[in-house]
């Protein structure tokens with residue numbers, strides 16, 4: 270008996286030893302220490318940062334606002350903005366063919382000399398979300414004044430997305446001025462209504478489809494170099510290789526109504542509240558998917574995660590559930606793991622002593638790649654389990670989750686090389702974008718969409734998007750133009766792979 274126990278003990282020790290060895294061997298090596306200040310001397314170009322900052326500040330002053338109410342749209346603002354762009358970037362507009370699409374979107378084609386190379390498409394949008402301009406709004410500088418102060422350009426759109434628009438135009442204008450002639454056709458598609466659905470992007474993508482153009486890759490906003498994030502403090506270049514889907518539904522409960530002195534057992538409001546509670550009690554599956562696994566593997570290479578976390582992140586085949594549990598505890602981690610359920614509005618009743626005849630709840634979903642619009646609807650109906658509740662999709666119709674672009678092959682490698690040249694030593698990780706961008710409309714012409722702008726943002730910058738005190742650092746902006754320059758130059762001269 271004792272012998273058997275000793276034997277079992279020895280076997281267990283050996284098995285444990287083998288397991289530890291496997292875990293350590295499978296652990297990814299640390300990446301070399303990174304510094305985002307370093308720049309590749311081969312790619313240095315002269316940028317006049319003062320002029321650049323002034324140009325972005327000017328761009329902010331055009332109130333190219335996307336309002337939810339269509340009658341507030343100011344077409345004049347877009348036309349004068351475009352007139353100013355042409356005046357400010359004459360070299361660019363000389364080399365491209367410009368087409369106006371859907372009234373205010375701009376499709377610019379810089380024809381390459383080699384028609385056998387599939388074009389590359391760069392996206393940016395001209396419109397911005399509204400901002401409170403009153404003195405009590407909390408903005409340090411008025412949102413549309415285009416103020417330059419403390420090393421920043423302040424104002425609505427300075428990041429989202431005039432930061433990208435101006436960055437791309439500065440870089441392309443410099444290239445055009447020095448006589449660059451791309452082999453690959455470069456297309457610059459500037460939408461005008463990204464913040465309210467992106468009809469312009471949809472129309473531009475239709476034109477590409479009609480012309481039989483299937484881009485080698487599409488580059489859009491939705492990713493950047495992040496620092497000081499909750500998961501990792503050091504710089505990480507996050508390339509959005511997929512985007513969650515989007516759906517808003519209404520749940521409607523109807524009742525007879527009448528005087529509140531004689532209510533029925535269950536009212537319309539009671540019925541709708543039960544439906545929402547049932548839905549929240551039935552969350553969607555939260556699980557690591559292949560993109561997240563690659564993202565975590567990439568972060569495992571950071572020096573700052575430490576030895577134990579590196580072993581855990583490198584061995585998700587064993588520690589996946591542990592990591593999932595940790596991610597579920599944060600809102601952004603949970604959102605990455607699965608489809609989210611967010612009740613956002615509730616409409617019912619007109620008088621405090623009258624029973625409403627109808628109660629309507631709006632619920633917004635961000636759909637993970639494991640679900641679809643129809644599987645979400647099925648889940649809702651099953652969870653609520655009440656045929657008296659009417660389920661309907663509100664306009665615009667739901668958006669399916671995007672396909673996943675190539676990782677570690679094709680255009681991803683081109684982008685990775687460009688990021689590595691522009692931000693030497695920075696960790697590069699694929700990511701799933703939780704919000705919707707214009708790029709989703711291009712899924713009908715290419716599978717390879719990458720959401721990345723070469724700017725550095727920390728977690729506080731990200732709260733300024735669509736929020737108060739949006740701003741971008743001038744040095745950050747100037748360095749981003751260097752990297753855009755490098756991206757465009759390489760895209761234009763890269764042989765087919």
Ligand SMILES: [Zn+2]
Pocket residue numbers: 394429430463490
């Ligand atoms: Zn945007």
